[in-house]
Amino acid sequence: MSKKLILLFLLSGFFAIGQTKNNSKSETYTGRKGIYEIKYNPEHWIQNPQSENWDAEFHDKYNLVNAYFIEYDYFIPEKKLKSTIEEQYKEYGKIKNLKIFKKKLNNIEVNYFTCELDYNDFLYKYQGYIYNGKGGSIQLQYGGQAESIEQNQNTINELDNGISIIN
Template sequence: MSKKFILLFFLSSLFAIGQTKKASKLETYTSRKEIYEIKYNPEKWILTETSDWDVQFHDKYNLVNAYFIEYDYFITDKKLKSTIEDEYKEFGKIKNLKITKKKINDLTVNYFECELDYNDMLYKYQGFIYNGKGGSIQMQYGAQAEALEQNQDIIDELNNGISIIK
């Protein structure tokens, strides 16, 4: 009887080990001024270097793009709306621009959301601008409206991965 119990315990332990989810290994991007870092899951986000932004991410299906930049100046609340509008002017006029204060980790950011009709398709953008040590930073996400809505969970996850290096 005790041999059967030991065998049963051993088999159930193997089954339990096989059922445990493998923890995702996070990778870290460090900003060029080494003030901020972004922890991200490489199974969900692919990092690429870009010439227009410090770094670009895209989801594994290449539907949502995320862009991060560290500016050498501050973007004041007074200039926030015009700065965001200027970023999209070559693609068309943005509409439904909403800017709110939001807390991401220990950072109080100016979070924005907007829409843009481009080539008869509706695109949605969201992101934030934060004025902190060394200037401003911006994180921005963009995709067709349906893709952005369906991937809000991984957007929130990437947002929550940003922090100040202490």
């Protein structure tokens, strides 16, 4: 009986080590200023090596949700958050149901937003955050058809929680 318990204990230890190694699969994107980094799971998010308007672009493994990250060389005041977000989408149409609220991500308090946009008879949802910190503001936003955002919310939350300030 005691040999079985020891064997069971050893096997459970091996399984725990195997699971830890599996969960440690992550890659890190470091912002151009070296202030922020985003840890992400490459099985869930793929970084686009070429981006024209953003510092970094990611998409989920099915290419249904896109994520965009940028570091600004200025600060976006809280009173201009709404107009800044509306300005980003104006060429695609008028956004609706814009909500901005405080949210804590990895001990960083950000101004999180959600909104919708009707574009070519499809409903798109966008969400993300703007944070004023060292070196200016940063923004990480997600976009996709409404259904894809809803179905991939856990994956979005995972990338959200990957942000951290490099000390």
